[in-house]
Amino acid sequence: MIGRSPAPLRIHHLTRFLCLAVGILFSLSALTAWGQSPADSSIGPTVDHTKTSKFLKTYCAECHGPDTQESDLRLDQLQPDFSHATTASTWIEVMDKINLGEMPPEGSTMPSSDEAASVADWIASELRLAERTKLSAQGRVILRRMNRAEYANTVRDLLKLNFLPGESPESLLPPDGTAEGFDKVSVALMLDPSLLDKYFEVAQRIADSAIVEGPPPFPTEKMRLEMEDIAENRAIHYLCATPGIECLEKAIVLMQGSTRSYGVMKYPGLRQEIPIEGMYRIRVRAWGEPGEDGQPVVMRVRQDHPSADQQLLLETEVTETPQVYEIVVPRDPKCGEYNVSIVNETGFQLSSRVGNDIRRLQQKAGEAKDFEQVMRLQSRQQMENLTWGKPNPDAADRTKLRKLVVDWLECEGPLYEQWPPKSHETLFFRGEAAEENEPYLHDIFARFLPQAFRRPVTPDEIDHVVALCQGELDAGESFHDAVRTGLVAVLCSPKFLYLSEPSAAVDKRPLDDWELASRLSYFLWSSMPDEQLFDLARAGKLRDPQTLAEQVDRMLADEKVTGLTNGFGAQWLKTGEFRNFMPDARLYRAYDEKLGEAMVRQTLAFFDQILRSDESALAFIDSDWTMLNERLARFYEIEGIKGEAFRRVSLPPGSPRGGLLGMAGVAMRGSDGNRTKPVNRGVYVRDVLFNDPPNPPPPNAGEVEPNIQGERLTVRERLVQHQQIASCAACHRTIDSYGFALENFNVIGQWRDQQDGEDFRGRNAPPIDASGTLPNGKAFEGFVQFKSLLMEQDERFARGLAEKMLVYALGRPVEPGDRGLIDELANQMQQQNYTLSSLIRGIVLSDAFQTK
Structure with a gap:
């Protein structure tokens, strides 16, 4: 875990200065000194724009030609140079005017909708190509820093250091570009002085946690x-008088409500x-007594914590025989008490709003440990209707109720591996x-630096860090503090x-x-890399194709492949956007x-x-299985x-939950909290499954508005109305069906x-119409047929996935020169x-991956 401990201020200022100075110089010189400037790159010949030029002369030159230039705009000589900012902005204006239906103006010779859409698509594709050209480096991977997830994982593996929730460098560093x-x-992972300063703060915390003094603080x-012990504690005697709770001699019975640690369990x-x-x-020793419904008894353990994602610790069925249920969880002084409760899924509630007289009698009985009297009063309360609400007739017969019996609660910690x-x-x-002297300092960093820098190091690199540490020793700092200073310097280097x-070479070279x-x-x-990769690198054997494939x-x-799931998987599938609304x-x-x-x-x-x-990656389109836990399975029925x-x-026959598009998170992402958004969902399908995002909408395109008062149009009906706008139809016809x-x-x-949400409720809500026609002309009547049509586009899916993973693996955009590799990767996947493993092997064994 990362913690804070005081360190000499002078050390911090010195190390901060060195880190910032070296980092700024490195950042300013790295791209040029290492011969990797993206500004020198080009992608190749521009797509022929003959068709677009003819379109402009036919429909636009009358107002924007040699004789007339309305708004000072001339288009007959507009060149397809999208790398020039002014020219590109003119093309963007042309595209927007076409998409909005404002060009050509009313009364002029009008192009067909297909002609206009074709030109707008060409402009959009050229703009995307120009943007990739700007980001490209002629197929070379340029220098980049670790993103914050990689930084956190590297520190974890380098120092064998585990992080508590909220204390990982991934949580402490700002979001990456x-x-x-x-x-x-x-190009999105540059390093500026403000970020270096944050790296210094995080490195300080890591060093304070990684290097300790003396025995554990606690x-x-x-x-x-x-x-x-509950009955012995006068501060909590009310518990035994609470409806839904019974106090036995050596246990407590929960029919509703909870029992907690009550501040009794103090360190x-x-x-x-x-x-x-x-x-x-x-640890909790507990057991259950099923009620009349025969359903299992479910116990929930929660803790008080300001973060909602750290409140639930355990939820599990309990057996009818006593058992000890154990969990190991992160906790901190903010947690306060934790409690154990019975999960009541039937909605049954015993009222706790009792009449004042009965409450006083119950209190006295609880203080006197007269549990029989407590139960008698509780029964009277329910039978005599002394609650504010109507009593549940089942409350008088508690044999019908599920019961959770708790014997004891226990907390042990803090735990140390x-x-x-x-x-x-x-x-x-x-x-x-060991003797604490300069030779030991040298040996410490001679071992540590090759691991941290992930390569052999020079004597000068070791001496530089050792000299920094020795300066601290000469100033009277402890040996541990001196090494802390060296560690901070390394972590922000x-x-x-x-x-x-x-x-520095112009030509590519093998890694x-x-x-x-x-x-x-x-x-x-x-x-x-782990030690096995380092050993192969040290022996010069890693480049052997068979060794690399192995x-x-x-x-x-390896378990560390979760890094690929949480990195590529999460960003490809956009799981970070599931709960935007x-x-x-x-x-x-x-x-x-x-x-x-x-x-x-579930999606991860x-x-x-x-x-x-x-497994076949086509399962993302459709599958007869999915991943579930109890909470989600209950939601899916x-x-x-x-x-x-x-x-x-394995999914039951007829279940719609197979594949990515049957997952609730995807549906929620394509919604705004009140209604579904088919356009948003359609864009998701095209982008994620086929790497084919539609062109950006024109400015002020707007959205499908909510129903106004008195209207009862479905989202689909409103979207169909939206499509009647000529400027909107061209784009929506390639999106909405998805x-x-x-x-x-x-x-x-x-x-x-049937429709739900918004103003739609009850039996009279209109039925759902999930039919449509894909851009390739194939029609479907519903979700099942839709997925079968997507499965027919397996080659398109493979190409899109190959492009996405190649970007992730190389850390650069896909370029025209990658076309042959992408075709090869897609074919290899099909065979x-x-x-995913065939795609990964293909990328790793490619020249693009193995060259600089």
């Missing part, structure tokens, strides 16, 4: 609350239970008894932050084994934060399963799934056959069951 949909592209302690010598942030073991931690041992490899592949090891590991793991297979089987709580009551989390996790788990099991963990589940096909999924992804 993106290009081409990914935060891996070089030893591990175990605190237990036996339920019989020795402190006023709170949690003395410091860290990992804690929570070892002390000193592995991070400390990684640096001080000779142990605490450009040689650590950048994935360095230096080259050396060290560079190839890093490019491979940051592609598949989003982290530094390493790809090994790395894909919060569903209207009044209209969509089935939604809660836990469900929203499960929606995101689906990608991870396809990757690890070498699929039975038999228990627990928080996601697992592969979105209409998903209309059976409402705002939160529930399947519906090998469209697996």
Whole structure:
């Protein structure tokens, strides 16, 4: 975990100065000194614009030609030079006027809608090409720094350091820039002085946590609350008088409500239970008594915490025989108490709003430990209708109710894997008894720097860091503080932050084994190479094709491949956008934060399963299985799934949940919290599945408006009206059908056959129309037929996926020169069951991946 400890101010200022100075110089000189300036690149010949030139002369020259230049705009001599800012802005104006139907003006000779759309599409494609040209480097991968996820993963693996929620460098560093949909592209990952300053702060925290002094600040302690202690505590005697809770001699029975640690479980010598942030073991001894409905008893363990995503700790079925349920979770002093409750899914509630007289009698009975009297009063309260609301007739017979019986609660922590931690041992490899002198400093960084810089280092590089540390020792600082200073300097050095592949040559060159090891590991793991890759690089064997293919297979089987899931998978599938809009709580009551989390996790788990099991990537279009946990399965009305963990589940016949487009998260992304947005969903399908995003809409294109008072038009009907605008039809005809096909999924992804949300409720709501015609002319009647038509476009899908992953792997845009490679990768996928592993191997073994 990362923590804070005081360090000498002088050290911090010195190291900060050195980091900023070196970083700024490096950033200013890196692109030019290393011969990698993107400004020198070009992509090749521009597409022939004869057709567009003829269009402009026919329909535009009358107002914008040699004789007349309305608005000082002349188009008959407009050149297809989209790299020139002024010329490009003129083309953008032409495209926007065509899309808006403002050019040619009314009364002029008018082009057909197909002619206008063709010219607008050509301009848009040329603008995209020019943008990629601007970002390109003639097929070469230019120098880039690690993004924040890679930085966090590298620190984790370099120092064997685990992070608590909210304490990872990924959480502490500012968001990275993106290009081409990914935060891996070089031109979006520059390094400026303000970011270097943030890197320094994060490096300080890492160094303070990685290097420790003396014994743990708080030893591990175990605190237990036996339920019989509740009756002994006068501050909480009310619990036994609460409807829905029974106090037995040595246990407490929950029919509703919860029991908690009550501040009784305090760390020795402190006023709170949690003395410091860290990992804690929570244990509960409990069992269940099923009620009349025969349903299992579900126990939930929660903690007080300001962050909603850290509140739920455990939710599980309990057996009828006593068992100890255990979880190890991060906790901190902000957590306060934790509580154990029974999950009541039937909606049954015992009223807690009792009459004052009965409440006083119950209080006295609780203080006297007269539990029989407490229960008698509770029954009287329900039978005599002394609550503010009408009592539930089932409340008098509690044999019908499910019960959770809790014996004791226990919290143990803070937990330490070892002390000193592995991070400390990684640096001080000779142990605490070693002589603390300059030769030891030299040996420490002679071992550490090659790992941190991911290559062999020079004696000067080692001496530079050692001299910095020795300066601290000479100034009277401790040996540990001196090494901290060296560690901070290393962690904010450009040689650590950048994935360095230096080259001053004009021509491409092969990567050396060290560079190839890093490019491979940051592609598949989003982290530094491990020792096996370093060993192969050291021996000069990694470039051997068979060895490289074997390493790809090994790395894909490693747990660190979650870096590819959380990096490429999350950004390709846009899971970070699933919860951009919060569903209207009044209209969509089935939604809660836990469900929203499960929606995101399902999509990532689906990608991870396809990757690890070498499944066909066509499963993203359609499949007879999906990934579910209990919360999401309940939402999808699929039975038999228990627990928080996601697992592969075969779908029942007729289920619409197969593939990416059947996932609730995708549906919610294509909504605004109140209504579905078919255009947004259609853009998602084209972009994600086929890497074919539509042209950007013209300015002031607007959106499909909500129903005005008195109207009851569906979103589809309003969108069809929108399409009647001539300037809108050309774009929408290539987008809307993809979105209409998903209309059976409402705002939160529930399947519906009738409209819901907005003003639509009840039996009279209009039926869903999910039919449409794809741009290729093939029609479908609903979601099932739609997916079958998408499956026919498997080659298009493979090409789009190959383009996306190539951008991610190389950290640069796809260029015209990559066309042959992309064709080869797509063909290879088709021949090998469209697996992600075949695509990955093809990329890694390509010249593009192995050259600089």
